[in-house]
Amino acid sequence: MSTTLDRPRADARQAAPRTLKRQKPRKTVTDWVILVVAIVIGVAIAFPFLLILLNSFKSPADYNSGGPLQLPTSFYTDGIVNFWNRVNFPEKLWNSFFISGMVAILSVVLSVLNAYALGIGRVKARTWIIVLFLLANMLPQEALLYPLYFMFKQVGLYDNVWAVIIIFTVIQSAFGTYLLSSVYGTFPKEVLEAASLDGAGRWRILWRVVVPISRPTLSVLLIFFFIWTWNEFLIPLTFLVSNDNQTVPVAISVLQGDRLMDVTTTSASALLGLIPTLIFFLIFQRTLTRGITAGAVK
Numbered sequence: 001m002s003t004t005l006d007r008p009r010a011d012a013r014q015a016a017p018r019t020l021k022r023q024k025p026r027k028t029v030t031d032w033v034i035l036v037v038a039i040v041i042g043v044a045i046a047f048p049f050l051l052i053l054l055n056s057f058k059s060p061a062d063y064n065s066g067g068p069l070q071l072p073t074s075f076y077t078d079g080i081v082n083f084w085n086r087v088n089f090p091e092k093l094w095n096s097f098f099i100s101g102m103v104a105i106l107s108v109v110l111s112v113l114n115a116y117a118l119g120i121g122r123v124k125a126r127t128w129i130i131v132l133f134l135l136a137n138m139l140p141q142e143a144l145l146y147p148l149y150f151m152f153k154q155v156g157l158y159d160n161v162w163a164v165i166i167i168f169t170v171i172q173s174a175f176g177t178y179l180l181s182s183v184y185g186t187f188p189k190e191v192l193e194a195a196s197l198d199g200a201g202r203w204r205i206l207w208r209v210v211v212p213i214s215r216p217t218l219s220v221l222l223i224f225f226f227i228w229t230w231n232e233f234l235i236p237l238t239f240l241v242s243n244d245n246q247t248v249p250v251a252i253s254v255l256q257g258d259r260l261m262d263v264t265t266t267s268a269s270a271l272l273g274l275i276p277t278l279i280f281f282l283i284f285q286r287t288l289t290r291g292i293t294a295g296a297v298k
Contacts, residue, residue, distance in 0.1 A: 049274070055267035056080065063263055079268035087251040088243075089272060095240075096230055096247040097276070099161055103168040104225040108218055110169065111176025116206050118177070119184025120192065130181050137174040141234050149238065163239045168232065172225045183217060184210065219287045223280075230277050248273045 051068060056079060058072040083089065114133075118126045148167060149158070157163040187210065195205045211218070233249045240246050252269045 052267045052270050052274070055264055056271040058264050058267075060264055068263070076264065079265040080272065082265055083269040083272065087269075089248075089251070091244065092246055092248045092251040093276065095161060095245060096249075099164055099168075099236075099247060100226045100229040102165050103172060103229045104222050106165070106169045107172035107176055107225045108222050110173040111180050111221065112206070112211065112218065114173065114177040115180030115184050116210060119181040120187055120210070126181070130178055133174045133178045133181075137171065137178065145235070145238055148235075152239065158239060159241050159245060161240065161245055164236050167235055167239070168229050172228065176221050176225070179221070180214070180217070183214060187213075219284075223284050223287065226280065227277055248276075 054071070055063065055068055057076050059074065059076040059078075062070070062072050062074075062076070117123055118129060123129065144167075148163075152158045152160075152163045157166075191209060191213070192205060195209050200208065230247075231249065232247075233253065236247045237250050237253065240250060252266075252273055
């Protein structure tokens with residue numbers, strides 16, 4: 001008799017998990033509208049890149065006959081080869097990589113030191129200092145050209161890559177200091193007090209406690225500083241007049257003004273200038289996503 005009574009209970013236990021399964025929520029009209037809008041925005045963002053890619057491998061004859069939207073009749077690579085040889089692209093690529101990499105690293109280090117003093121060290125009048133950093137970051141580059149030009153002329157750093165590195169390190173670190181100061185201002189005091197009780201000094205607390213915890217935010221700053229510096233045009237154009245010191249964006253613009261170029265070669269130069277930053281972004285995409293979703297300090 002016990003076996004017959006236990007069978008309904010066992011069947012009920014096996015059927016219970018089936019009824020507890022969550023059903024997927026049905027998409028509403030709002031969800032579909034948001035999806036369509038996101039697809040339209042994505043296509044609009046990707047369209048210029050696709051147009052550059054299409055015209056980079058198109059001959060001038062195909063462009064003149066069919067326009068920018070027609071598919072090429074043959075795979076044309078002379079535009080890329082011509083631009084590569086005319087501007088010595090590997091040299092310009094190294095200049096951009098060196099300047100952007102140095103600016104990204106130095107800016108993050110300087111931002112951490114400044115924010116540690118302002119956010120955790122609680123310097124007097126810290127609010128006004130942070131406001132000054134914000135105002136300095138909001139100044140247009142055109143207003144800085146003449147004083148910086150005169151200053152670097154006097155110290156002998158004009159037409160030197162280190163002049164651009166110094167300028168952008170200061171500019172980027174102003175934004176980094178403003179951002180990290182607000183982050184470090186909310187840093188858990190219990191963690192700092194525990195490290196201090198263990199005998200750690202200020203420098204050890206900074207490099208062993210603060211920096212590891214805020215590593216996601218620092219990674220995001222490093223990536224953005226690199227990309228922002230890579231795409232800069234006005235200051236490198238002003239301070240790097242020699243052909244050996246020019247960056248990729250400057251080389252593209254100078255080449256267009258120096259010689260009459262066809263559209264396909266111009267598209268090829270834009271494609272070559274875009275590929276390094278795209279590769280850099282794809283490599284560090286996971287780091288960027290983790291840094292944004294992780295927040296400032298947990």
